[in-house]
Amino acid sequence: MKQTPFAKLKEKERKARQNLIVNAAERLFSAKPFPKVSMRDIADESGISLSSIYRYFPDQESLFIEALTRGANKIQTRLDKVIKDKGATVEDLAATFVSFLIENDPYFRMMTHFMLDGVLNTASVEKLNRIERVLLNQFNAFFSRLNPEGSHRLTAHAFFAALNGILITYRNYPGRDIEDVHKHMKQLVSVMASMFSLTIASGNTR
C-alpha cells in the first residue's frame, strides 16, 4: 500500500490530462452539435495526440459520458443553490434546470442521445444511472422541504420527465426563431411548475 506519494502524483497527472481532453471536448461542443465532434477534433483541440486520448478513455463513449458527467455536476451545483435558497419556488427550480440545458445544449443532446440509444459500456451505464439518481434526489429533497409530509419520489420522477419533455419537444420547434422558442419553453416551464406546486402541496402519497 505504499508507493502512495508517487502513485498519487501519477494519478494527479492522469486526471490533469483527462481534464485537458474533456475541456477540449466541451469547447468543441459549444461550436458544433455533439455528434459531429470527432475524436480527431478533440485531439487537435486539446493538443494531445489522437492515440494518446485512448490512454485516458477507452473509447469515445466513455469520453462523452465523462463530459456529460461534468455537465451534470454543473447542473447539480446550480440546483443546489436553489434548493438551499429558502424562498425558492418550484418554478425557480424548473427554470434553473431548463435554462441551463437551453444554454448548454450539447449536454442535453448527449443526455438524450444516451437515453435514446442506450449505452454499451457498463461503466457508462453506471455513471448515467448516478447522474439521474442525483438529480431525482435533488428534486425530491426540494419537494420534501416544501411539504415535509408527503412522499415525492414519483412526483420527482414526473417532474424530471416533464422538464426533459419540454426541452426535447420544443427546442427545434420548426418555423420559430430561437428567441421565440426559448420564450415558449419558459412559458411551459411556468405552466408545469404551477401544476407541480399544487401536487406537491397536496402531498401526493401514492
Place this chain on the structure above:
Amino acid sequence: MKQTPFAKLKEKERKARQNLIVNAAERLFSAKPFPKVSMRDIADESGISLSSIYRYFPDQESLFIEALTRGANKIQTRLDKVIKDKGATVEDLAATFVSFLIENDPYFRMMTHFMLDGVLNTASVEKLNRIERVLLNQFNAFFSRLNPEGSHRLTAHAFFAALNGILITYRNYPGRDIEDVHKHMKQLVSVMASMFSLTIASGNTR
C-alpha cells in the same frame, strides 16, 4: 377519365413499392438505433436495389419522414377513438399515446431524432410541423370538451411535452427490466394525467 385505370394501376404499384421500402425501414428501426440505419440496410432489407430506392424517395430524410408520418397517422387514429369516447378521461388519452409509443418504439425514436437533430429539407419541415400541429389540436380538442370554458392551447403543449418526457426519460431506465420500466412509465402517466385533469378543470386561461 381517360387512361385512368392504367394510371391508377401504375400509381398503385408505385405506392406498393414505397410501402415495401418504408416497411423495411421500420423493421430496421426496431432493431437498431435510428441513426445507424443506412440506406443500404434498407435496400437489403427491402429487397430493392439501393439506387432504386432513390426513385421513390429523393433522399434519406424524406424516407424517414415518410415512415414517421405513417406512425403519426396511426397514433392520431387511436387518439381520435379516445376523443370520440364520451366517457374518456385525460388518463385514457395519455395512456393511449404513451402505450402506442412504447409498443411502437421506432416511431418514438424517429420523432425524437428529428426533434433533436432537426431537419434539412423544407418539405420535411412542413410535414413535421403538420404532425405536431395535428397532435396538439387533438389534445386541445379533448381538453375543450372536458372544459369548454378555458383556453387549453398551452396546456396541450405542456401535455405533449410531459408525455414525450416520460418516454424519453424512462424508456431505457438502466438496470430495470423492460416490464418494470413500462409499469413505471404508466404510473408516471397516471400522475401526470391527474395533474393535467386538475389544470384543465380549473380552466387555465393564461
Place this chain on the structure above:
Amino acid sequence: MKQTPFAKLKEKERKARQNLIVNAAERLFSAKPFPKVSMRDIADESGISLSSIYRYFPDQESLFIEALTRGANKIQTRLDKVIKDKGATVEDLAATFVSFLIENDPYFRMMTHFMLDGVLNTASVEKLNRIERVLLNQFNAFFSRLNPEGSHRLTAHAFFAALNGILITYRNYPGRDIEDVHKHMKQLVSVMASMFSLTIASGNTR
C-alpha cells in the same frame, strides 16, 4: 425504293424528336456546365422519357456530339457572314469566333472535352473531324481572299489553334472577374489578329 412518302414522314418525325432532345440539352447547357448535364436532366427537360432518348441517340456521347455539331453550325454561319463581308478584317473574324464561344461556353467546353479525352464512337470521330475541317476551310477561304497568292493552310491551322488557346487559357483566369477576363481575351484576340494579318499578307508559302 418506293415507300418513300411514308418513310419520309417517319424520318421527319424522327428528326423532330431528335431536335426536341438536343434543344433541351442546349437549354440545360446554358444553365450548368455540360459535364453536369445528365441524361435524366435532358429527358425531363425535353419531355421525352429517358429510355426513349436512347431510341434517338445510341449513347450520351452521340447526343453531345450532335449538340456540339449544332453549335458548330451556328459558328460557321456567323463566320460565313464575316467572310462574305468584303471589308472584314482578320480581327473581325477572330473576334466573331471567340465572342461566340465566350457567350456559348458549353460548346467550347464540349469541343475541348472531346479534343482532350477523345471520343469512343467512330461516328462521333467523323463528325468531330468534319467540324474541324469546315472551320479550317473557312479560315483558309478568308485568308485566301485577303491574299490570293499564298498558301494559307498552315496559317489557318495556327489561327484556329491560337484562338482556342486564348479561350482555354484565360476563360477561368483566376482572381479576375468575368468582365475583366473577357476584356483580356479580346485584347489578346487583337494582338493575335495583327500577327496573323502580317503573316497572311506576306503570303506564307511553306
Place this chain on the structure above:
Amino acid sequence: MKQTPFAKLKEKERKARQNLIVNAAERLFSAKPFPKVSMRDIADESGISLSSIYRYFPDQESLFIEALTRGANKIQTRLDKVIKDKGATVEDLAATFVSFLIENDPYFRMMTHFMLDGVLNTASVEKLNRIERVLLNQFNAFFSRLNPEGSHRLTAHAFFAALNGILITYRNYPGRDIEDVHKHMKQLVSVMASMFSLTIASGNTR
C-alpha cells in the same frame, strides 16, 4: 536544433509517401482521361490505403494540383535552360515547351482540366495562379532579352495561349497517327514562333 534530425526524418518520410501517391496518380493519368482517375484508383496504384491518402492530401483537388505543380516545375526548369542560352530563338523556347507537354501528356491534360473546370479550393487557386505567373514571367523575360525596348507582357500572354492552343487542338487530331500529329504540331510551333519573333522584334508597346 534540438530534435531536428528526428523531425527531419519524419518530414522526409512524409514527403516520400506523398511522392508515392503523386507518382501513382501520374501513372494513372497517362493511362486514362483525367476526370476518370478516382481516389481509389490512386490508392490501389500507390499501394496506400484509400483513407491514408487523405492524411497526405486534404482532398482530391489538392492531390491533383500537387501533381500539376510537379509538372510545372519540370517545365520551368527546362525553359530556364533555354532562357539562359544566349543563342536560343523564340522557336527553341516554343519547341521546348510544346515538346515537353507532348511527351508528358498528363501534365498538359491536368493543366487543361483545371483551366476548363476551375478550382474550388482557395489554396489551389493560389498554386495555379503561381504556376501561370511563373511561366508568363519566363516568356516575358526571354522576350525582353531579345528586345529590351518593348513591353512584352501581352505578347507573352498570347504566346502562352498560342502554344496551349496548338496542343489542345491537334493532340488528338483524328485519323492521323501519333507521329504525324507530333510533326504537325511542331510545324505549327514553327509558324507561330516566326510570327512572335517578328512581333517581339517590332517591340509591341500596347
Place this chain on the structure above:
DNA sequence: TATGAATGAGGATTCATTCAT
C-alpha cells in the same frame, strides 16, 4: 414505338480505433 422501372458500378470523404516505434 414509347416508357416506367430497375440497377450495377462507382465516387469522394469520414472516422473510431489499433499498432509499432
Place this chain on the structure above:
DNA sequence: CATGAATGAATCCTCATTCAT
C-alpha cells in the same frame, strides 16, 4: 508513456444504360 501512421468499414448519393411491357 506518447504518438504518427495506417486503415477497414461505412455513408449518402449519382448516373448511364438496359429491359420488359
